[in-house]
Amino acid sequence: MRQMLALCLSAILILFSVIPYSSADSLYDSIQEEYPKANYIVGVGEGKKSDSPVKDKRVAEVLARLEIAKQIKVRIREETIDIMCEGEKARLFDDKEECKNEFIMVVEETVDEFLEGSKIVKQGERDGNIYAVAVLPRHRTGADLERNIQDSINETKVSLEKTKQGDKKSLRKAQKEYVKAVAYNKEKEIVEGVTSRSAELLEELEREIAVLKK
DSSP states (O other): OOOHHHHHHHHHHHHHHHHHHHHHHHHHHHHHHHSSSSTEEEEEEEEEEEEEEEHHHHHHHHHHHHHHHHHHHHIIIIIIIHHHHGGGGGGGGSHHHHHHHHHHHHHHHHHHHHHGGGGGEEEEEEEEEEEEEEEEEHHHHHHHHHHHHHHHHHHHHHHHHEEEEEETHHHHHHHHHHHHHHHHHHHHHHHHHSTTTTTTHHHHHHHHHHHHHE
């Protein structure tokens, strides 16, 4: 009898020790099933449960959206800043530090801008934590980014024309809009997972800015 009781207790303990991990697995599995990576960028935010449910919910939502932003910002910084600020392209700036600072500021601005398109799709409690799941649709976001790329490219062209006509202050604006276009372009590549068609046009603008800086 004692042996049977011990076995039952062991089974119960094992069951309860597995539940948190199983629930965690099922959460992530269900997210991937409902929001596949091919169509969405997903962020999961978790925070410790407190005496303020409203605050806990808000913290989890913010962390979920930040997780999406982090995925994009880190890749842009790793892939774009190194390329733009270490090689020949760095000639657009006075020094590497200026180049890096310019891109970091623009990346912060542009990612936060389109992150407004994300939405919270799941919320709940797990293992004493409050969690939230945010998703960012790739297709719709890609379309928004394409418009932003074209707007920045057009602004760059207008400023370059003004520079050629003698307005030297416009060169700085052209440079800023060019950096925006590059950042938007890289974001679009990350979101859609394909090489952007604007790359060649951006190369032309880069060469034009470099010539006018001399």
